[in-house]
């Protein structure tokens with residue numbers, strides 16, 4: 531396979547754009563988006579903007595964005611293969627721009643170093659032989675936005691935090707809850723939100739626990755986990771559980 535070295539000017543920047551509200555796009559992110567030669571955004575359908583694109587075009591009106599199709603399937607059987615194939619296809623699309631010395635900014639929800647597609651894209655570019663300059667611009671995460679909206683103090687003093695996922699079930703959540711002094715943040719738990727609520731109730735951790743669904747979007751829902759019901763919720767749901775035995779609010 532040909533080795534592409536990357537030119538001096540070629541840079542790929544992963545830009546975190548926050549969870550949904552354009553007001554949470556940082557000044558640093560806007561500066562990078564304005565300075566980049568090309569801004570690219572993931573989407574599941576080429577004809578429609580993805581969420582990250584909608585956020586940045588609201589924050590920076592008139593910004594030109596190239597869409598990259600990504601497979602976001604969470605199907606456990608063939609979802610992984612489809613995701614890897616879409617990362618490779620996206621990398622192949624970026625390659626000529628980077629080889630041409632461009633600064634390419636890839637926008638991603640929340641923070642690019644936290645459960646984001648950005649590292650997979652960088653890996654796929656490496657597999658194509660591109661090892662140029664990679665940078666990231668931090669973004670406000672969904673759990674920070676939720677804590678702020680719900681008025682929840684996530685950590686105080688020497689308390690610690692476990693950030694876990696519940697995509698395939700609640701095992702990681704149960705493990706994290708074993709320490710009562712630890713705050714727990716749960717991502718990717720929409721399908722299992724009812725089980726999460728039951729587990730929190732059984733562990734005596736319902737009090738102060740809040741969920742935020744589609745934060746920053748028009749149909750945002752924020753409330754106590756005790757009110758979620760059995761439902762599945764959207765994939766875009768975050769749960770914040772403060773440590774037990776202290777007043778979680780301000």
Ligand SMILES: C[S@@+](CC[C@H](N)C(=O)[O-])C[C@H]1O[C@@H](n2cnc3c(N)ncnc32)[C@H](O)[C@@H]1O
Pocket residue numbers: 549550638639640641642644645646647670671672673716717718719742743744745746747765766767768769
């Ligand atoms: C692939 S991860 C992306 C995380 C993101 N990079 C971050 O820093 O927050 C997707 C998960 O992030 C959380 N998430 C992202 N955006 C959200 C939003 N607008 N509302 C609620 N949760 C969100 C959900 O838990 C979702 O399942």
